[in-house]
Amino acid sequence: MPLPPIEQADATPEVRAVYDDIKAARNVPDVNNFWKAVAHHPPTLARTWESLKEVMAPGALDPLVKEMIFVAVSVTNNCQYCIRSHEAAARRLGMTDAQFGELIAVVGMANETNRLAVGYQVELDERLK
Amino acid sequence: MPLPPIEQADATPEVRAVYDDIKAARNVPDVNNFWKAVAHHPPTLARTWESLKEVMAPGALDPLVKEMIFVAVSVTNNCQYCIRSHEAAARRLGMTDAQFGELIAVVGMANETNRLAVGYQVELDERLK
Amino acid sequence: MPLPPIEQADATPEVRAVYDDIKAARNVPDVNNFWKAVAHHPPTLARTWESLKEVMAPGALDPLVKEMIFVAVSVTNNCQYCIRSHEAAARRLGMTDAQFGELIAVVGMANETNRLAVGYQVELDERLK
Amino acid sequence: MPLPPIEQADATPEVRAVYDDIKAARNVPDVNNFWKAVAHHPPTLARTWESLKEVMAPGALDPLVKEMIFVAVSVTNNCQYCIRSHEAAARRLGMTDAQFGELIAVVGMANETNRLAVGYQVELDERLK
Amino acid sequence: MPLPPIEQADATPEVRAVYDDIKAARNVPDVNNFWKAVAHHPPTLARTWESLKEVMAPGALDPLVKEMIFVAVSVTNNCQYCIRSHEAAARRLGMTDAQFGELIAVVGMANETNRLAVGYQVELDERLK
Amino acid sequence: MPLPPIEQADATPEVRAVYDDIKAARNVPDVNNFWKAVAHHPPTLARTWESLKEVMAPGALDPLVKEMIFVAVSVTNNCQYCIRSHEAAARRLGMTDAQFGELIAVVGMANETNRLAVGYQVELDERLK
Structure with a gap:
């Protein structure tokens, strides 16, 4: 359909x-x-x-960094098409297996600590206000 | 509480x-x-x-890139504490206003195109399978 | 399974x-x-x-508007089954291709500006409090 | 407003x-x-x-387990009101600090491994199909 | 900050x-x-x-419908700023309390049935493929 | 790929x-x-x-409860692999059809009431602050 x-x-x-x-x-x-x-x-x-x-x-961030940010968002949103097309774009721009591994590891940890911060309802530190 | x-x-x-x-x-x-x-x-x-x-x-990705990925996930998950603490960490590592502006712009676009891909139920291209 | x-x-x-x-x-x-x-x-x-x-x-909103809201939520949640069944329901109620196109465009933009508002940690305007 | x-x-x-x-x-x-x-x-x-x-x-699951599931969903959705009211309900039903700690730890890990599974685009094992 | x-x-x-x-x-x-x-x-x-x-x-959808779709997405994403500003815009365009009540009810039900469809891993019907 | x-x-x-x-x-x-x-x-x-x-x-929560919490998060995040593998794990630990049915029902209701609370921008009760 x-x-x-x-x-x-x-x-x-x-x-x-x-x-x-x-x-x-x-x-x-x-x-x-x-x-x-x-x-x-x-x-x-x-x-x-x-x-x-x-x-x-290209601008203040280089295109590979931008593609990796795109992958990070797409993984968090669970968009298969977006993950595959932007992972492919990042690889064309030179992303290595080691970089991809670290990217996914950071995305995983960020999603975990986001939930810890929310689960404990952590108050903003003075210096973050 | x-x-x-x-x-x-x-x-x-x-x-x-x-x-x-x-x-x-x-x-x-x-x-x-x-x-x-x-x-x-x-x-x-x-x-x-x-x-x-x-x-x-530090590893295959430099720490600033990792902090920006952390911000990208935290914005997508809407975790205030996480956004503020990792934006602060990224700024300590040298993130400029221009880099932050581009980071948020990419996060915004990725969230938009993720929904376009899902909304149109785009099929994977052969080369992405 | x-x-x-x-x-x-x-x-x-x-x-x-x-x-x-x-x-x-x-x-x-x-x-x-x-x-x-x-x-x-x-x-x-x-x-x-x-x-x-x-x-x-049918009530204060007409059924087609309700089905389009259902599609908007399902796209944001990335629920394939829900998108397809409610898009089909909306089309049975008369949704045109042009309406579907605008619906998805609004869903995309809303997801983008949601992240801009969160990424910049925009404070509520006085009149919105 | x-x-x-x-x-x-x-x-x-x-x-x-x-x-x-x-x-x-x-x-x-x-x-x-x-x-x-x-x-x-x-x-x-x-x-x-x-x-x-x-x-x-009360049914096949006891009410405390149900309240903890409610908290798990609310943390993942980042709904402050829902977290606080259902955490309060769980505590009234006897949830201890140790149980709350384990609940949040599981929620955190699940969010992390969800993203690893999606990030690596893991194929379903035969036995899970 | x-x-x-x-x-x-x-x-x-x-x-x-x-x-x-x-x-x-x-x-x-x-x-x-x-x-x-x-x-x-x-x-x-x-x-x-x-x-x-x-x-x-204004286009194939009228501006009020578009603002209600914007609210539906913003509620699903839990973006406070976006909810308040687009609810205000919808009210300026004539959204009544009854319409707002039905809008939120549809958003709630859609989020519930999205999770039922996913939780039961419902297969697409032939006619939806 | x-x-x-x-x-x-x-x-x-x-x-x-x-x-x-x-x-x-x-x-x-x-x-x-x-x-x-x-x-x-x-x-x-x-x-x-x-x-x-x-x-x-095993700890303050029993392993079956932990697996059900894992399923609840995975359904909310819409991670197919995670739902199937942790549903399988829960069934190996003894989850019955009736328990699974109640688990999914709670997950559905929590997602619905989360959006009602957010949609109405409910203020925290004094006792929840």
């Missing part, structure tokens, strides 16, 4: 222009299923691509 | 030993409220501190 | 009575798997059906 | 009847703020109280 | 231009704290405002 | 020692896929096993 992916050949000119920009920016022969799904709502396709391009660009 | 923090002076020797190790490792005069709360269950105090020390140590 | 669905033929009279009420209310030949699973605990089956019937009935 | 609690004196007869039932069932002089808030929508007040009474009654 | 809100008088021209656009679009004398916080990262301020303006505009 | 499970025959001595300890402690012929995945980061394997062994051991 999920909406079928919209392939380039079936896309409106508006959608095709976004696909072309994604393919050029990422140097890939085809956009992935995420974009082909979101294309069912062209304004969301265009807006999301523009936003993602801006947010994930 | 939350359990009162256990101060060093009132701690058992077992708890005090952990407090001393935290203070030495972090070079701080007192442990923060998180540890004084968890100290109500001494095995959790000892285990959590040992784990955190291991996980957050 | 999940418990097998309880089919009408194998159901106790208590469970069958609930199935019959669901089929009559929805004008369908068979109840769906959700009910056949929850039927393993008959009090939960009866209570959940009574509650859902009451909550989703 | 939150709606003010509806006190017994200002309640409609319909709401008052629910309050009276809660006070009798729990042997308390007044209902707590949760009920006084939900009372703004009387059908939700009545339905929620009936459901909670049924679900939390 | 949260970053202080950036007031109009202290804002850069870039930030001020966004503030002016928000004030004009909403016909309010001042922007609220959300924008004054996000303004610490001007690209996020500009992008978020442009996105929100586009997503929340 | 998920990392392949590391089988005993291919494991380093360090990893094999953990596998041997798990098999002995649980009296099983092979460890399950969770451990074979986490083994890609040996320090996380060793630490997680030591922690889990400590946390889940």
